[in-house]
Amino acid sequence: MQVSLTREKIDAQQIVDALKSGADGAVCVFDGIVRNNTRGRQTLFLDYSAYEEMALSQMQALAETASANFGVRDVAIVHRLGRLEIGDTSILIAVAAAHRGATFDACRWIIDTLKKTVPVWKKEHFVDGAVWVDGEPFPEEIVARAEEQQ
């Protein structure tokens, strides 16, 4: 499993090439990119930051849970930090398995869960100001799950 944080441009092709193996029939890729506006307000760039050690352990746990629950063979999750321009990839998730169904399901679950639980934040800079993007509320089970592990 490739799980990492980077301040360099994410090379999607390199990640997919490294993930593929002979037993795979499908690789599903989610490429999250910086859009040029939010609700019509023009975006200049985004600045991503993270609680890096915890983000990495949470991403690793997501990759392992996805592999176990969806039966996929391998997972790559790479998140970029720092200043990102319009069109840049902020996150790349790639999932490989023998059949396509599980790869779609696992990929969707990983991005949906990551956005609620992995400690990464972004500040969005507009032509007329900047705001910390307010994430979704934390899921109740995040606290319960953490407590069960102890």
Place this chain on the structure above:
Amino acid sequence: MQLTVLYFGAVREALGISTEILTLKRNSVAEDVRSHLIVRLPQIAGLLKRSAIAVNQNYVQPEHTLADGDEVAILPPVSGGALSFV
């Protein structure tokens, strides 16, 4: 008891620091760190109440008992991945 407290995102910006050593009485719980911050920064009380608390890089419940030397992180609602507004 001494804790290393880490701040992120809008909380870090409001405080003007990313980390500090905080001294609380023995047997304090995670929620006590939040309460302390709300008194210091009432202008971001809402954000602090919506934040999660992690101890030694694991999410904990508010009643989690802290230990001397713990690394406590105040985590505003996260916003990783791509932009979510459609």
